[in-house]
Amino acid sequence: MAATSVTGTGLGSADGQNKGSAHMTLGVGHLIGPRVVIAADGTLDGSGDLVVQYPGLDGTVGDYIAMAVDADATAAAAVAVQMTMDSTSTTLTLKGPNSGVVNYSVVKKGIAS
Numbered sequence: 001m002a003a004t005s006v007t008g009t010g011l012g013s014a015d016g017q018n019k020g021s022a023h024m025t026l027g028v029g030h031l032i033g034p035r036v037v038i039a040a041d042g043t044l045d046g047s048g049d050l051v052v053q054y055p056g057l058d059g060t061v062g063d064y065i066a067m068a069v070d071a072d073a074t075a076a077a078a079v080a081v082q083m084t085m086d087s088t089s090t091t092l093t094l095k096g097p098n099s100g101v102v103n104y105s106v107v108k109k110g111i112a113s
Contacts, residue, residue, distance in 0.1 A: 033110075034065075034107050034108060034109060034110065035107065035108045036105055036106070036107050036108075037057060037064070037106050037107065037108055038054055038090075038092075038104075038105060038106040039103075039104075039105040039106075040052070040103075040104060040105075041071060041101060041102065041103045041104070042094070042101070042102060042104065043099065043100070043101050043102075044094065044095075044096050044097065044098065044099060044100050044101075044102060045098075045099070046098055046099055047098060048095055048096050048097055048098045048099075048100065049093075049094070049095055050093075050094040050102065051091065051092070051093050051094075052091070052092045052094075052104075053089050053090070053091050053092075054089065054090045054091075054092075055088075055089060055090070056085060056086070056087060056088050056089050056090055057085060057090050057106075057108075059108075060085065061083055061084065061085050063108060063109055064083065064106050064107065064108055064109065065106070065107045065109060066081045066082070066083040066092060066104070066105070066106050067081065067104065067105050067106075067107070068080065068081035068092075068094050068096070068102050068103065068104040068105075069102065069103050069104075070096060070097065070100055070101075070102055071100070071101040071102060071103050072097075072100065072101065077096055077097040077100060078096065079094060079095070079096035079097075079100075079102050080094070080095045080096070081093070081094050081095075081104055083106065090106070092104060092106070
């Protein structure tokens with residue numbers, strides 16, 4: 001199936017499809033509810049440690065929830081994560097099984113900003 005317009009008008013155009021004000025286009029930031037801001041996996045070192053650093057997030061540590069789980073579903077082990085923030089970076093410190101693979105995420109609480 002192909003677009004029916006290459007001119008920017010008519011049935012194949014994306015222009016003028018919003019109902020209401022032309023300034024009312026809403027982005028993902030207006031969605032209500034929690035928002036995943038980091039999601040990844042990593043391998044812990046031989047001592048069971050992993051430190052990952054990301055660019056700074058808005059707000060404070062209390063605005064976010066950090067979670068981590070062991071990726072080994074057959075013999076899952078306990079995994080812990082601590083999140084710290086400063087003006088330029090967000091750091092996650094993970095602790096779990098030696099050389100284990102972990103899945104981790106950071107979720108912004110409440111209403112997305």
